[in-house]
Each structure stands twice: as structure tokens, then as C-alpha cells.
Amino acid sequence: MTQTDTQIMQGDPHIRVNDVTLAYGNYVVMKDISFSIRRGEIFVVMGGSGCGKSTLMKIMLGLMPPVKGDVFYNGVNFWESSQNRRNKILENVGILYQKGALWSSMTLAENVALPLEEHTNLSTAQIREIVSFKLSLVGLTGFEEFYPSELSGGMIKRAALGRAMALDPDILFFDEPSAGLDPVSARVLDDLILELRESLQTTVVVISHDLESIFAIADNSIFLDLETRTMTATGNPRALLSKSRDTNVCSFLTRGKPCS
Amino acid sequence: MSIPEIIQQPPGTISFSTPAKNTLLIELSGFWEIGGKSPSAKEVQDRIDADSTISRIIFDSGRLLSWDSTLLTFLIRIIDICSTSGISVERDGLPRGVQRLLTLACDNLDKKQVQLNVPAESFLARIGEGTLKIIISSAEMLDFIGEACSALFRLFMAKARFRGSDLALIIWECGVQALPIVSLISALVGIIVAFVGVVQLRIFGAEIYIANVVAIAMAREMGALMTAIIMMGRTGAAYAAQLGTMEVNEEIDAFKTLGISPMEFLVIPRIVALVLMMPLLCVYSDIVGILGGAVISIGMFDLPVNQYYDQTLNALSITHLSIGIIKSAVFAVLIAISGCFYGMHCGRSASAVGDAATSSVVTGIVLIVLADGIFAVITNAFRI
Numbered sequence: 001m002t003q004t005d006t007q008i009m010q011g012d013p014h015i016r017v018n019d020v021t022l023a024y025g026n027y028v029v030m031k032d033i034s035f036s037i038r039r040g041e042i043f044v045v046m047g048g049s050g051c052g053k054s055t056l057m058k059i060m061l062g063l064m065p066p067v068k069g070d071v072f073y074n075g076v077n078f079w080e081s082s083q084n085r086r087n088k089i090l091e092n093v094g095i096l097y098q099k100g101a102l103w104s105s106m107t108l109a110e111n112v113a114l115p116l117e118e119h120t121n122l123s124t125a126q127i128r129e130i131v132s133f134k135l136s137l138v139g140l141t142g143f144e145e146f147y148p149s150e151l152s153g154g155m156i157k158r159a160a161l162g163r164a165m166a167l168d169p170d171i172l173f174f175d176e177p178s179a180g181l182d183p184v185s186a187r188v189l190d191d192l193i194l195e196l197r198e199s200l201q202t203t204v205v206v207i208s209h210d211l212e213s214i215f216a217i218a219d220n221s222i223f224l225d226l227e228t229r230t231m232t233a234t235g236n237p238r239a240l241l242s243k244s245r246d247t248n249v250c251s252f253l254t255r256g257k258p259c260s
Numbered sequence: 261m262s263i264p265e266i267i268q269q270p271p272g273t274i275s276f277s278t279p280a281k282n283t284l285l286i287e288l289s290g291f292w293e294i295g296g297k298s299p300s301a302k303e304v305q306d307r308i309d310a311d312s313t314i315s316r317i318i319f320d321s322g323r324l325l326s327w328d329s330t331l332l333t334f335l336i337r338i339i340d341i342c343s344t345s346g347i348s349v350e351r352d353g354l355p356r357g358v359q360r361l362l363t364l365a366c367d368n369l370d371k372k373q374v375q376l377n378v379p380a381e382s383f384l385a386r387i388g389e390g391t392l393k394i395i396i397s398s399a400e401m402l403d404f405i406g407e408a409c410s411a412l413f414r415l416f417m418a419k420a421r422f423r424g425s426d427l428a429l430i431i432w433e434c435g436v437q438a439l440p441i442v443s444l445i446s447a448l449v450g451i452i453v454a455f456v457g458v459v460q461l462r463i464f465g466a467e468i469y470i471a472n473v474v475a476i477a478m479a480r481e482m483g484a485l486m487t488a489i490i491m492m493g494r495t496g497a498a499y500a501a502q503l504g505t506m507e508v509n510e511e512i513d514a515f516k517t518l519g520i521s522p523m524e525f526l527v528i529p530r531i532v533a534l535v536l537m538m539p540l541l542c543v544y545s546d547i548v549g550i551l552g553g554a555v556i557s558i559g560m561f562d563l564p565v566n567q568y569y570d571q572t573l574n575a576l577s578i579t580h581l582s583i584g585i586i587k588s589a590v591f592a593v594l595i596a597i598s599g600c601f602y603g604m605h606c607g608r609s610a611s612a613v614g615d616a617a618t619s620s621v622v623t624g625i626v627l628i629v630l631a632d633g634i635f636a637v638i639t640n641a642f643r644i
């Protein structure tokens with residue numbers, strides 16, 4: 001991001017989603033979704049399995065055009081920009097995919113190094129240093145030369161996290177970061193997310209089912225409701241828990257207990 | 261459990277009675293288990309149809325000895341039948357476990373009906389849709405080829421990005437590792453051509469011309485065609501499966517969002533590797549085939565070695581050889597394109613990967629044979 005960009009856009013929300021409809025062919029997954037994410041905010045997308053969270057992420061990342069609606073990054077309309085401009089925007093975005101999506105023909109070190117090789121002019125030695133630093137952040141020191149097929153599911157998830165953070169992006173997207181992690185690693189991950197926000201002012205968009213982690217990290221959130229096929233709540237999850245009257249939101253936040 | 265015991269299990273049965281007006285009592289008894297005998301919901305349907313006054317169904321399971329999903333599916337059918345004809349079903353008489361599972365299943369069934377509301381399509385609509393699909397997929401293929409061309413162009417402008425180590429690995433896989441199977445098939449083809457040919461030519465006392473037949477057949481046709489078919493099944497299918505798996509695992513998405521074109525990073529090295537390796541394999545196959553033919557002709561039919569050697573050299577012209585080599589380069593492009601195209605357009609499941617591999621091989625072989633035919637027409641027209 002250039003200096004001028006940052007100055008102009010200071011007033012705009014970092015990411016804004018405006019009236020987006022998600023659909024596969026004729027099958028409408030979610031409609032009328034609108035929300036804004038402020039710079040440096042940890043924003044959680046909640047919702048039951050299959051309600052379209054990953055699909056929403058795909059639309060925000062340029063992998064699938066929305067049938068309706070717009071996505072803005074710093075006030076720039078993402079889907080109306082040229083492919084080059086979109087790639088430029090995405091250079092500042094790190095992504096953890098739901099299944100990890102590590103490149104299977106490359107070792108962990110190569111996986112983390114590729115974004116750096118593509119988008120920076122660092123020397124091989126510098127890249128190697130950054131790679132081992134990122135892998136140590138996610139607790140995978142010593143696994144540099146392993147291939148993804150030689151790792152467990154949770155390790156793949158953590159390595160993919162390391163790759164997402166490789167370029168120290170402005171925005172991080174995490175699709176269910178703690179799924180497949182043990183409670184301690186999940187907790188460490190939450191701390192890492194909070195730390196990234198504190199130290200680098202990273203905006204973090206997290207898709208999550210993990211209530212404990214949601215309450216621990218979220219500044220703001222939306223709830224996508226499977227029944228009505230739209231978003232039914234937005235706000236801090238704690239506030240939602242105490243105030244929301246929507247039964248689906250309540251029961252999600254209380255693991256199905258009837259709400260007060 | 262011994263066999264007689266199983267036989268002794270009384271099968272599941274139902275019996276009907278009407279304890280009160282408008283009420284049908286269904287008594288369930290015996291063993292309702294998977295693999296055993298049990299009545300179908302049709303009997304109940306018939307009973308309801310026969311007596312239109314029924315508006316309530318109750319159950320008695322006092323003599324029910326054992327149950328599993330068999331009973332549940334039976335009951336769900338009954339509930340279904342009754343809800344369409346407006347009859348109420350009271351579940352009180354059923355065992356508690358059955359009641360609980362029924363509640364769970366019915367809740368979820370109801371939800372599913374809300375979501376899936378796909379109208380049944382008529383035969384003509386399906387034909388139309390199928391045709392559209394073919395047109396769309398051809399358009400996608402053209403789109404893919406166009407994109408590949410522009411990526412190739414960038415490659416020549418030295419702007420395309422892929423890793424040299426990837427290219428080396430792919431070349432190793434589609435070149436060196438293919439040698440054994442290409443050797444085997446080519447030698448066999450040479451042997452077969454020689455065998456069939458010698459027997460026929462002998463009738464005219466012209467056995468020695470088998471050297472020409474084998475040399476020309478291998479160089480012009482069989483070398484290129486056989487390597488192409490082998491490579492389609494071996495490498496083309498592998499490309500489809502590799503890229504398909506990457507699509508399933510979101511790896512391709514990860515490339516795209518990083519601003520790396522999967523076309524440049526994944527497809528171009530595969531096309532380049534095959535275009536470099538296939539002509540070499542083709543020449544290799546020509547040589548092995550001619551040797552195979554020679555072994556049979558000289559070993560089994562006692563043709564003189566010197567003469568055979570001279571005839572072969574006479575017959576082999578640069579024209580024949582280069583036609584084979586040019587063809588194999590074209591086949592290489594077809595193989596790489598059909599393998600990569602189906603891989604990149606793979607669905608999102610494991611079975612989709614299998615489908616992608618199958619479609620790529622079928623399409624690839626059709627394209628290869630078509631191209632070979634076109635070559636035959638062209639070379640014939642120019643008399644080369």
C-alpha cells in the first residue's frame with residue numbers, strides 16, 4: 001500500500017461488504033449481507049456449518065464473483081477493479097484456507113518462501129531467515145524440509161498459518177483456524193492473533209465455530225443464519241450474548257442452551 | 261450365535277384392528293431387524309385406502325421383540341403416507357428409543373424439504389441442458405487454450421514465472437520415467453508389424469521389403485501414435501489428477517490469491533516438458549520398433565542382416581522421420597492441454613478427480629486420432 005492510499009482511505013472502513021448475495025448457480029446460499037470492518041479490528045464471521053462462510057470469504061478474495069453486491073477495500077470497489085488492481089490489493093492479504101491448501105509438491109519451507117519470492121526482492125538467505133521465523137511462530141521449527149503429506153492435519157493448519165503471515169499482510173483471513181487443533185495450540189493461536197493486531201495493527205477476519213476463541217478475540221462479528229439465509233446479527237459477541245433476542249444467535253452462542 | 265437360533269427368530273409382523281371408531285391400531289411384533297423379514301408400508305397404505313373413515317393411527321409394540329433401522333424406515337414411510345392423506349399418527353405406543361429417533365429424523369427431514377426445492381425436469385429440458393453443457397465446455401476449452409497461448413507468449417518474452425526445479429521434475433517424470441513402457445510397447449509394435457508383414461510379403465517372394473515396411477510404419481505413424489497414446493494414459497491422466505487434487509485442496513485458489521497465475525505456474529511447465537520430451541520419445545520409439553522388427557525378421561525368417569540393414573537405411577528418409585517428430589510435438593500439446601484443462605476444471609470432491617482423469621484421457625485420445633487423420637490428409641494432399 002502506498003503512502004497516499006493510506007492517507008486518502010483513513011476515513012473508510014478497511015473492508016466493506018455491501019448487500020452481497022452468494023449463490024452457486026440457482027442455489028442462493030445467503031443474501032443481503034452488509035458489514036464493515038475497521039482497520040486493526042478482529043472480525044469474526046459466525047454461523048452454522050454450510051451457511052456460506054467460506055463462500056463469503058471466496059467472494060471477498062476474488063475467487064468467485066458475487067451475484068449481487070460489492071466488496072470494498074479501503075473504499076476501492078474490488079470487483080469493479082481490473083485483475084491487476086485486484087492482485088495488488090490481495091498482495092496485502094494473507095489467507096489461511098479451511099483445508100490448509102499447502103502446495104503439496106513443495107516442502108514447508110518452500111511453501112512459506114514462495115510468497116516472499118514472488119512479492120519481495122529479498123535475498124535467498126534473508127528469505128530463509130524469515131521462513132524459519134514464521135515457522136517458529138506456529139511451532140513448527142525443525143519441519144522445514146517436510147512435505148505436507150508428511151504432516152498431521154493440525155500441523156498443516158499451523159504451517160498454512162505461517163504461510164498466510166509470510167508477507168506481514170495488512171489483512172489476514174482465517175477460515176476456521178482452530179479446527180483440528182488441540183485446546184492448548186488453539187489458545188496459543190488466539191494469543192498470536194491478538195498479538196498480531198497489537199504489534200502490526202493487522203486487520204483479522206476470522207471464520208470460526210469455536211465459542212471460546214470467539215469470545216476471547218472478537219471485537220466485532222456477524223452471524224449468518226441458515227434458516228433465514230441472511231445475516232441476522234452484528235456486534236460484539238458478548239454484547240450479542242446478553243442482548244440479542246434472536247433464538248438462533250442465542251443458541252449458537254450458548255451451544256444450544258435456551259437463551260434467557 | 262448358531263444358525264438354528266437365527267431361523268427361530270420370528271419375523272417382524274403387523275396386524276390391524278380398530279379398537280375405536282376412526283382409529284386404526286397397528287400391532288407390531290417379532291424381530292424387526294436388517295436382513296430379517298418384515299412387512300412393507302404398502303400393507304398399511306392398502307389398509308388405509310380400503311377404509312376411508314380412518315383418521316388416527318396408534319401403535320401397540322407390546323410384542324415387539326427387537327428393532328433397528330428397519331422399523332424406523334417403515335414408520336417414517338407410514339408417517340409420510342399419513343401426512344399426505346391427513347391422518348394423525350400417535351407415537352405413544354412405540355418404544356421410547358423409537359420415538360426419540362423418529363422425532364430427530366422427522367425434524368431433519370422437514371428441514372431438508374425447505375432447502376431442496378428442485379423441480380423435476382422434463383426429458384427435452386434435460387437434452388437441451390446437456391447440449392448447452394457441451395457447448396459451454398467447448399467454449400471453456402477454447403478459453404483455456406487462449407489463456408495457455410498468452411501464457412506461452414509471456415514465456416517467450418521471458419515474463420512467465422515458474423520454478424525451474426518444477427520443470428526439471430516434470431521433465432524427469434514424463435521423459436525418463438516413461439522409457440520402460442515406451443520401449444516395451446514400441447518393440448512389440450515393431451515385432452507385430454514385421455510378423456504380419458513378412459507372412460504376406462513372402463507370398464510374392466518379397467520378404468526383404470519388410471525392412472521398408474517396418475521402418476516407414478514406425479517413423480511415420482506408429483512411433484508418434486503409440487507414444488502419444490501411452491503418454492495420454494500415463495502423463496495426461498496424471499496431469500488431470502494432480503491439478504484436480506490441487507483444485508480440491510484449494511491449492512489453486514491459494515496460487516490465485518497470491519497473484520500467481522496457475523496457468524503460468526502449473527500448466528506451462530507441463531506443456532513445455534511434454535513438447536520437449538515427446539519428440540525425443542518418438543525417435544526412441546522409432547528406433548526400438550525398428551530393432552524389434554529386425555529381430556523377428558532376421559531371427560525367425562532368416563533374412564540376411566546386411567541386406568536388412570541397407571533396406572532400412574534406404575527406406576528411412578528425413579521426410580518420414582520429421583513427419584513423425586512434428587506429429588508427436590502436436591500430440592504433446594494436445595495431451596498437455598486436455599490433461600491440464602480437466603484438472604483445472606475439476607469439481608470439489610475425490611470422485612471429481614477420477615472423473616477429470618477419465619475425461620481427459622477420452623478427450624485426449626479422440627483429439628490425437630483426429631489430429632493424426634488431419635495429418636494424413638495434409639501429407640497426402642502435398643504428396644509427402
Ligand SMILES: Nc1ncnc2c1ncn2[C@@H]1O[C@H](COP(=O)(O)OP(=O)(O)OP(=O)(O)O)[C@@H](O)[C@H]1O
Nearest residue numbers: 024029047048049050051052053054055056098608
Ligand atoms: N462448489 C460448490 N458448488 C455448489 N454448491 C456449493 C459449492 N461449495 C459449497 N456449496 C454449497 O454452499 C453452501 C455453503 O458452503 P460453505 O463451504 O461456504 O459453508 P461454510 O459456512 O464454510 O461451512 P463449514 O462451516 O462447514 O465450513 C453449502 O450449502 C454447500 O452445499
Ligand SMILES: [Mg+2]
Nearest residue numbers: 053054098175
Ligand atoms: Mg467453510
